[in-house]
Amino acid sequence: MEVFQRTSLIRVSVKEPTAGWFTWRSMIRFQGGGWCTSPAACHNRSLSGSGLGSSIRMKKRPFTGILSNKKVNNTNFHNWNRVFVRYCDGASFTGDVEKAHPKYKVYFRGARIFDAIVEDLLAKGMKCGSNALLSGSSAGGLAAILHCDKFRDLLVVNVQISNILAPTESGLNGSWHECQFQISKCAPHQIKILQHFRLQFLHAISTGLRNSSSRGMFINACLTHCQSEFPMKWLGDPASKLHNKAIGEAVGDWFYDRNTVQLIDHTHDLPRQCIINRAEPNANNNYTWGG
DSSP: OOOEEOEEEEEEEESSOOSSTTSSEEEEEEOOOOOOOSHHHHHHHHHSTTOSSOGGGOOOOOOOGGGOOOTTTOTTTTTSEEEEEOOOSSSTTOOOOSSOOTTTOOOOOHHHHHHHHHHHHHHHTGGGOSEEEEEEETHHHHHHHHTHHHHHHHSOSSEEEEEEEOOOEEOOOGGGHHHHHOGGGOOHHHHHHHHHHHHHHHHHHHHHHTTOTTSEEEEOOBOOSOTTSSHHHHHOOGGGOBTTBOHHHHHHHHHTTSSOOEEEOOSOSSOBOOOOOTTSTTTTOOOOTTO
16 A cells, blocks of 8 residues: 655766767656556546547646746756656556557557657767756656666666655545545544554665665655645745755755755654645646555
């Protein structure tokens, strides 16, 4: 049972870059959107207005948060080349089948889509770049984790990989619906499950990272989704900051090696509502909690 969503950022530093459009730095960000769980569900999703599963129905999206080109909103990455990879396979870009489903005519070829996108970017100049940041939220965060090694292998051989894991969101459905949005409505056994999950998660993080300074983390208790894509969350309202630092600042410190970033909220042992600006674009997007 997953309570906290994932946002991952994988850094690739290419030594001795040559000239080219991507000589500066490139941000490749996977769109989130959960998984579709059956051929029928994937087919129905492609026909919906969400834009997930069909490029025909994809609408323009503003570049905000970590993708913003405004220095005031994105101090560390505003002048990077930014690529937003739309989500169409419903499985975090992992599918690789030969034939479409005979009844629903859906294709599960996300892995091939990923390869084609990276090859196209390499041909446009990314192979000459000095840095690349592979990132994503929700199902896009999972895609970044799953494709980290492949992404490295598709670049030049002399690369360095670092990771930052920022589990920032929680959510379940079904019997957890009320508890999901208001902690006061959680039953005692649900409270215990959440607290136990937190302890297990933090233990896994502490043993897995082994205090490596190159691996960053920003773990707050905010019950919110896709924290790095929206200005209010990326810049950090007071309730979501850790050590008076917003997630946008923490990622910049980690990427540029300004400081070791391993921040954890040890004050709150349960998810909590942080301030969210509902007026910002896509604040109430259709991303599913399970993504």
